[in-house]
Amino acid sequence: MPRTSALRALGALTACAALGLAAVPAADAHGGRGHHDPGHHHEHGPSHRHHHKGHHRGHHAKGLQDIQLLSFNDFHGNLQPPSGSGGRLVTGHHIDPATGTPVDETTDVGGVEYLATHLAQARAGHRDSLTVAAGDIIGASPLLSAAFHDEPTIEAMNALGLDATAVGNHEFDEGYLELQRMQNGGCIDDGDGANNQNSCAAHEFPGADFDYLAANVKYVGTDDTILPSYTIKRLHGAKIGFIGMTLKGTPDIVTASGVAGLEFTDEVQTANALVPVLRRQGVKAIVVLLHQGGTPSPQTWTDPATGTSYTVNPEYDYACDGGGSLIAASSPVLDIAANLDPEIDMVISGHTHQPYVCDVKDPAHHDRLVTSASSFGRLFTETDLKYSRRTGDIVRSSVKGSNLLVTRDVAKDPAETAIIDQYSELVKPIASRVLGRITTDVTRTPNAAGEQPLGDLIADAQLADPSTVTNGQTPVIAFMNPGGIRADLSYAASPYGEAPGDVTFDEAFTVQPFNNYLVSLTLTGQDIYDLLTQQVTGSNAGFHKILQVSDGFSYQLTPSGPVDGSVTLNGTPIDKAASYRVVTNNFLQGGGDGFPAFTNGTDVYYGGLDIDAFADYLEAHSPYTPAPLDRITGTQ
Incomplete structure (x- = not known):
């Protein structure tokens, strides 16, 4: 039953860990979650949810199967269109006639109602499509989500068809027990809105339909991960393994109580150790979902009227296809990507809130795509690739990605609108x-x-x-x-x-x-x-x-x-x-x-x-x- 009592003072995101509030686990159709060895995983066949609608564009000439990956990162509970600079992206430049200097041209983007519609439109015509993310889906969220322990955001991700995500550092803002509740569902007995947070205010929280992956987050002194290390997705015979990790340095950037009793292992060592585990299950196509990222280089823009060049804020599609690069000194993802096992075909990254689609050489000196889609649902990355039925692997040369704007000129997704409307009403007494x-x-x-x-x-x-x-x-x-x-x-x-x-x-x-x-x-x-x-x-x-x-x-x-x-x-x-x-x-x-x-x-x-x-x-x-x-x- 909905609970709409007024809320007094905003509750601590560390409540579960710091105050010992135990999340209530729900039964899981794939087996109990919460205690996993490094090989524990989720596996889904082609009937998993709804990603195979529309006119099929999956041709199989010469035994090749077309597969689409849609991805995003660092959503941070931004259900409503984010405002200010957080709701814009640079799309061009021009000279300000008053100052004679270049200024950014921007586009307003973001909002889960529009993100869901763009993703649905992108899937049209693709028989085999998966949607994945690289962490920080929740945490540091606007009040509309945070006042309800980010339950609205999980429900919104269910509605837009997310298949899997890595955990990010902000997934630990309320402690790992609360993160496990995000996966499993159930309610917190928080006193019907104590401290301005209200679990299950609208209904029993169902938990995530998608897989939260935490390959490098273990209970101290064990090999057990707090959530599965990887998931295997099956698409009409194709098998793709996804390994999910947060950055090793997560304990340095989150509240200590949220990660007490946990160990965060090296990203490269963790992922490479899982490659043979996946291979033994017949999985050769492997994608890493990594909550660690990079920073694009500054952009040099030339005024077409005068030929004068200026250093400007990079446009959303500048790195790397637009001529930019990732700055090595401040881009941890580069060192990680350069050392991941060559069997890993792609890296979908996040954390730095930057947009890029770049090739990074793997240890075998082959190009490997590394992507990131900015933050707050302002972009998503579409990656098209071919899967070889003969080898059971991704054809690396076929992997092509691009970042796409989540513009607000499309119809709002009605399921997302319903979620926003419901929680907007519940949060009004305190928000206003x-x-x-x-x-x-x-x-x-x-x-x-x-x-x-x-x-x-x-x-x-x-x-x-x-x-x-x-x-x-x-x-x-x-x-x-x-x-x-x-x-x-x-x-x-x-x-x-x-x-x-x-x-x-x-x-x-x-x-x-x-x-x-x-x-x-x-x-x-x-x-x-x-x-x-x-x-x-x-x-x-x-x-x-x-x-x-x-x-x-x-x-x-x-x-x-x-x-x-x-x-x-x-x-x-x-x-x-x-x-x-x-x-x-x-x-x-x-x-x-x-x-x-x-x-x-x-x-x-x-x-x-x-x-x-x-x-x-x-x-x-x-x-x-x-x-x-x-x-x-x-x-x-």
Whole structure:
């Protein structure tokens, strides 16, 4: 029975693991899920769901069978069309006559109603078609999905015909028990909407019709994976094996409690070890679904009128067929793809939210396609290939892929519309509540040193939150990771018809969708210097992560770290030998985002949720005007 009670404060995405809430497993027609050795898999024949409709275009000349693969990645629960830059892609360039410089031409894309329609249209005429994904289907989701533990997104994926996906790092946001519930179904007894999350609000959650694959995620000290390592799909005699993996570094970028008791193994070693397992089952056609990716190179665009060349943001189809490439230094997928067993025919990747369709040489020096379809359902990749009935393998030279825009000029898929409409009604009481007002946009646009107006606001909100005060110890510095700030606060936005400048809970949640706990801890001054250095060194050397800091704390940054003596609290230099009470979120406190110095903290105390602190601060400081960016100076 639907449950529509009002929701009070947004619940922790780590609830299952951190608070010991056990997911209720459902019976599985393919055998019990949840404890799997590396060889455990799912296998489906040609009757699996609905992918063989339409006029057949699967010819078999010379024993070759046409097969279509449709893929996407990093959907992140974006059921409704994403807004702002997250709902656009670069499709061209032109010269702005006012400035004489090139500007991006963009197209509005995304929205699961349109994605489902585009996928259905793409399948037309293909007898043998499969739809797969490369992780982060859920997690860091808009409120419409997150308020219901991402159950709406799983239902939406069922409706659009997803066959299999790798797990991504965000699949662990609520802990692996909750991930297993996403596969198996069942409900959480969350008190009919306690903490603004409501499991089974509309009906009994059925779980995923598709296969979640986690080949490199094992229980510590065992060879048992938490979900199947691979799945075998049968298409009119053809057999294709899919191996699914998340990035090995997942524990470094998720909340520690979400992956406690798990081990994440090397991507190349894991996949290569499964090749003979699949071969013994007569499977030679193998595709890896990998939640790790790359970054396209900048694009050089030439103004056709003047012949002048400029460096511009790459168009969605620039890498690699459009002339671009993947930057080796910042593209982990390249090293992985170059070392995967030559028997693996294709890599569908994700994680970096970038679009590319590239050939990467395998160890036998043959081209192997590596793809990624941006994020948020804005693109999907269509790959056409030929399967040799004689060899039982994919003809590598036949593999051709392209990224296609999920434009919004097609009919909405009615099944997806029904899902959105149902949950939109259920979420209204909390989503539409106005928290406070802003007098202008509060953005993530940084100064040269990396300080953001919105980062200042969030850090100040965390410092002001009373939930982390314990035994008379009140935090004096707050640190916020920039990757946890997911959207700007727009003055003009009015999703529920509220006045310009009004900030709703929905808008606040879109900014901070992870529902982390705030944590207070004691660090030494040296630890603080180490944190500031780790922003630009170690695992963050290639892509700097500048922590956002609270009012009263300031320093000068250089490309190698803070200037010694410049780190001050209320004008007084930080003493490296002294102790300071700080507040951060549980993701950073566990050493996430490459900040191991946080794990040196003592007297660790968990407070409330970061979204509650943010909401309370907006209510208490309305109307809010961003202050000058003077906390972090210098350059990165």
